Amino acid sequence: MSVEVIAIGGYEEVGKNMSAVKIGEEVIIFDMGIHLDRLHIHEDTDIDKMHSLDLIERGVIPDDTLMKEVNGKVKAIIFTHGHLDHIGAVAKLAHRYEAPIIATPYTMALIERTIKSERKFKFNNTLQILNAGEKCQISPEITLEFVHTTHSIPQAVTPALHTKEGIVIYSNDFKFDNHQKLSPPPDYQRFRELGEKGVLALIVDATRAAEEDQAKTHSEKVARIVLQDIMEGPMKENQGIIITTFASHIERIQAICDIVSKSDRKMLLLGRSMERYCSIAEKIGILDLPKNTSIYGSPKAINKALSKADDKRSEYVLLTTGHQGEPDALLPRIANDKTSFIVQPGDNIIFSAPIIPNPLNKANRNLLEQRLKSKGARIYTNAHVSGHAGREDHRDFLRMLTPENIIPSHGNLDMLTAYAEIAEEEGYRMGKNIHILRNGQAQVFND
Numbered sequence: 001m002s003v004e005v006i007a008i009g010g011y012e013e014v015g016k017n018m019s020a021v022k023i024g025e026e027v028i029i030f031d032m033g034i035h036l037d038r039l040h041i042h043e044d045t046d047i048d049k050m051h052s053l054d055l056i057e058r059g060v061i062p063d064d065t066l067m068k069e070v071n072g073k074v075k076a077i078i079f080t081h082g083h084l085d086h087i088g089a090v091a092k093l094a095h096r097y098e099a100p101i102i103a104t105p106y107t108m109a110l111i112e113r114t115i116k117s118e119r120k121f122k123f124n125n126t127l128q129i130l131n132a133g134e135k136c137q138i139s140p141e142i143t144l145e146f147v148h149t150t151h152s153i154p155q156a157v158t159p160a161l162h163t164k165e166g167i168v169i170y171s172n173d174f175k176f177d178n179h180q181k182l183s184p185p186p187d188y189q190r191f192r193e194l195g196e197k198g199v200l201a202l203i204v205d206a207t208r209a210a211e212e213d214q215a216k217t218h219s220e221k222v223a224r225i226v227l228q229d230i231m232e233g234p235m236k237e238n239q240g241i242i243i244t245t246f247a248s249h250i251e252r253i254q255a256i257c258d259i260v261s262k263s264d265r266k267m268l269l270l271g272r273s274m275e276r277y278c279s280i281a282e283k284i285g286i287l288d289l290p291k292n293t294s295i296y297g298s299p300k301a302i303n304k305a306l307s308k309a310d311d312k313r314s315e316y317v318l319l320t321t322g323h324q325g326e327p328d329a330l331l332p333r334i335a336n337d338k339t340s341f342i343v344q345p346g347d348n349i350i351f352s353a354p355i356i357p358n359p360l361n362k363a364n365r366n367l368l369e370q371r372l373k374s375k376g377a378r379i380y381t382n383a384h385v386s387g388h389a390g391r392e393d394h395r396d397f398l399r400m401l402t403p404e405n406i407i408p409s410h411g412n413l414d415m416l417t418a419y420a421e422i423a424e425e426e427g428y429r430m431g432k433n434i435h436i437l438r439n440g441q442a443q444v445f446n447d
Helices: 053-057 064-069 090-096 105-116 188-197 222-231 251-259 272-283 297-310 330-335 359-374 393-400 413-425
Strands: 002-008 020-025 025-028 075-079 101-103 127-129 135-141 142-148 159-163 167-169 198-206 241-244 266-270 293-296 316-320 348-351 378-380 405-409 442-445
Touching: 002 064, 002 266, 002 297, 002 405, 020 159, 020 167, 025 135, 025 142, 053 090, 053 159, 064 090, 064 330, 075 135, 075 142, 090 105, 101 105, 105 272, 105 316, 135 413, 142 188, 167 188, 188 393, 198 378, 198 393, 222 251, 241 330, 251 266, 251 316, 266 272, 266 297, 266 348, 272 293, 293 297, 293 359, 297 316, 316 330, 359 378, 393 413, 405 442
Parallel strands: 025 075, 075 101, 101 127, 167 198, 198 405, 241 316, 241 348, 266 293, 266 316, 348 378
Antiparallel strands: 002 020, 002 442, 020 025, 135 142, 142 159, 159 167
């Protein structure tokens, strides 16, 4: 029985992730993400009214029309975690397949929120919760297992498909973090056990494979220490403090709120995506917000909260969206005097997120920083660690799993080939057991 890996999206870019694995006549789909750069959209952007074909043509969502040529029945659609580049296209694409959606509770709650806001398509797929460490029978020939891993969002998992031909592992995204506050360390023992059982193919995140200066990705513990160090002085002053990070980075948000809770300041979480990710995380018991914390998502509520904070800036810490400099996100609007909070000399702006590397983001972020500096603000840009594995993390992962075949994904060609170089150092060979695919291509095993 053949096993075929079909690269639908995320094999030429960071984002737009979607892959399919065909085992005999049965197909499993992994992820349905969006490509944030193509519309320069961010966590607050609304694509609910746009048609999927328009989004495909613009390169925003994966072109899954190729699945019409795949001779097989889709048995399940599986999601690894709740980032938009993995779940953002679910409401645009999943309705085409008569298959259940399977995800962890937090990821599923985010998917449900996305589905409810959809305006173009009706959604009839059943929703099935699967926790890390659990298995479910997809069909008589396929068993799905969720293995716990860590990333920059809670309840990220590495799915493993157990088949008669061997195990297929889909690992987008992950890092090896042993010191998160909200998540236990990755299940290293289970990864080793899967390696002993026999991994036929590993589809793996190559996003940071080309970054030779970052051999191992630092733990969130490092980010917590950096934030504590940066915030210690400003928290005792009378100036304003604004922190910006990914709304989905619940671990980081928890750390920031915990630091603020030890002071006399109140914490304001501001932005539609902040409200979405944090309220869901709090509702299901992942995020434990201190009593001095409030969340505001609607423009009216945000403006009211900003007006209060502007009058008494020494009493608040603002946590906002907009770290990439997106013109319509909250922090750029504050910098451009389009809100009731006016940045004053001595205010502190902390970026707890990197610049996502593309020319537009770099230009927008630079413009944002320059505008804030021109107002006399103090800028801190180094309060972050990545959510993606570094080169030596990948090496450790390969040694745990010892896969027969490797397919790098979630990256451009430079990233995929950089991962191939790491694999070659571990004894694998291009064209033999390292397979670099482009969107729309497939690789068949055991034919």
